[in-house]
Amino acid sequence: xxAVTPAHASRVSQAETRSDGLQAPRGVxxxxxxxxxxxxxxxFRMAVDGVEVTDRLVWYLSTLDxxxxxxxxxxxxxxxxxVHEAAVAVQNPFxxxxxxxxxxxxxxxxxx
Numbered sequence: 022x023x024a025v026t027p028a029h030a031s032r033v034s035q036a037e038t039r040s041d042g043l044q045a046p047r048g049v050x051x052x053x054x055x056x057x058x059x060x061x062x063x064x065f066r067m068a069v070d071g072v073e074v075t076d077r078l079v080w081y082l083s084t085l086d087x088x089x090x091x092x093x094x095x096x097x098x099x100x101x102x103x104v105h106e107a108a109v110a111v112q113n114p115f116x117x118x119x120x121x122x123x124x125x126x127x128x129x130x131x132x133x
Contacts, residue, residue: 022109022125023089024052029127038131039099046081048095049074051109051125054088062090063114064122069094069107100131 027033027049038048049069055061066075074094082090094107108126113119 022051022053022111022123025107025109025125025127026050026052027129029129032130032132035099035102035131035133037099038095039097040079040095044081046091046093048093049100049105049107050091050093052089052091053111055090056088062092064111065092066110066112067092067094067107069100070105102131102133104128104130 026046027037041047049067051065051067053065055064062080065078066073067078068074077094077096078092079095080090080092106126106128108124110121110125111123112121
């Protein structure tokens, strides 16, 4: 994982946590490197406020053979106001009994 947004301990507007209808990363995001194999996007799992949202991630790749991309959870209504916790794990999708290879967690606040 290369970066997460919103940054830890940051404050963001609610508008920044929802999709703007454009092809731009917004919401709760992780920028990741996966060696040019898009199927490796399956290795990334995200939870927001203790709820897994992996099946609702939108991946932004510049090309199909990109070396990296950004995955975002972008609820249409944005996140509710208040403090939120997020976590991303890199885990083998073919053997969920393996421990995560990398785990990042952080918290941020959503404001009006």
